[in-house]
Amino acid sequence: MRLTPVSLFFVIPLLPAFVFAQTSLPPAVEAAFNKANVPVQALSAIVIPATGGAAVLTQAADRPMNPASAMKLVTTLVGLEELGPNFRWKTQILADKAAKKINDSLTGTLYLRGGGDPNLTIEKLGSMLRILRNQGLRRLRGDLILDRSYFQPERPDIGAPQFDEYPDAYYNVIPDALLVNSNLSSISLESTGDKIEARLNTPLDKVKITNHLHFNELPCSAWETEWLPPVIETMRSVADDPETNNPNAPTGKKTERQTTRGGLEITLNGGFPKRCKITNNINILDRNQYLAHLIRALWQEMGGTWQGEVRDGKTPASATVLTERVSEPLADILRPINKQSDNVMARMLYLTLGTESANKQGMSNLQAADARIRQWMFRQGINDAGLVLENGSGLSRMERISPLQMAGLLQAGERSNWYAEFASSLPVAAMDGTMRRRLKGGPAELRARIKTGTLKDVVAIAGYVRDINEQQWVVVAMINHEEAVKAKAALDELINWVAAGKP
Structure with missing residues (x-):
């Protein structure tokens, strides 16, 4: 969306930002x-009072820049404003209408809806x-359907290009609507003088x-x-249905087939230091396999048995809810997103903005989220010219926002009914x-609440600084350069300058 001439009225409060601002650093x-x-x-940078007024420092403040993870401020503030601090996500287990329960057995299809x-x-x-289990169920006989239809497309991870050379890393996980434990397998490695021990910590059956x-x-x-990427091999096996394994069963029922009930082997290769102990959490398994092996392990730990497969699908309207879990409120979800700079959680919030949009005719979730953010910015009087959104997390080579736009967003955050929730999420x-x-x-120690951003060729900071005179400032600065990381200290000096009361 672009601002029309009529909407220029809303931008006027930001125009005096340059009138008295110093341009020398x-x-x-x-x-x-x-x-x-x-x-x-x-x-590119700007220092401006949080409550409005003229900027005291600008440096190419209207130039669109790659903000890296500082872009999470856009997603989290607009998420708070649009969805509300008490918004919660819902996960359900449902049973097919035709499913039958006899004593402790349930025969029929189950659905896990994300x-x-x-x-x-x-x-x-x-x-x-x-x-x-507490409802009396122990033996499950039927397939489990994984319903990821809350987000569209349902599996954006399939065929997605690698962002960098570490596709297994947690920060590179691509979200879907049924993402459990971020699809991470936890492997502990410990070496002594003569051996290297490896242990799988995640409960995964077979x-x-x-x-x-x-x-x-x-x-x-x-x-x-x-360290080399682990090699994953699927072991084909006869399904563990007692009927299938019965030696007296018809020959056709013993035919070997690939099944989610088969085992997986994770082979570790490469070099590892002596006298070293680490835990590596990596995204290496197919998502359906991960859930199949995880759910089977958890159910068996509870004394249950399950004969069935895991596959993709949608939940019919006639299905009955067996159990439902709601997430923490959005206000609590913001803290790991901003304080720990959690990419996958930010991306899921961004997709939710699109999914929950009332005006998404014919648009994907990503497109609807983009439109919703621009509409919010328009209402706040922030010109969106030059703004580029891709996934809302800052893990992007494409995303762009100017310091002036980010400052306008932070000023809107200071005015927001949910300022306390927003500010408390910042490091x-x-x-x-x-x-x-x-x-x-x-x-600036304990006086600055700052979202950081770091990518190859990018370092950035954006947030609030309370100076020694107890005045609150918005500080935004972004460096885009092949050696940007070497200049990170300059951003710290800018924050200290503001906190010391130099403005």
């Missing part, structure tokens, strides 16, 4: 750029299964680790240097989140 900031050998022209919960952990899924790791001479801190300088090790001992 504070000496400490400029010195940090010189030390890093990064040109100051790579910086509702986009960004924080659906193994423990939460286990608690849903526990409710089924999944084994084969360890072909060898020692290297690297320090433990560099353990990933010779506090020298205390927590991605700012826990930054700005210690300086004037």
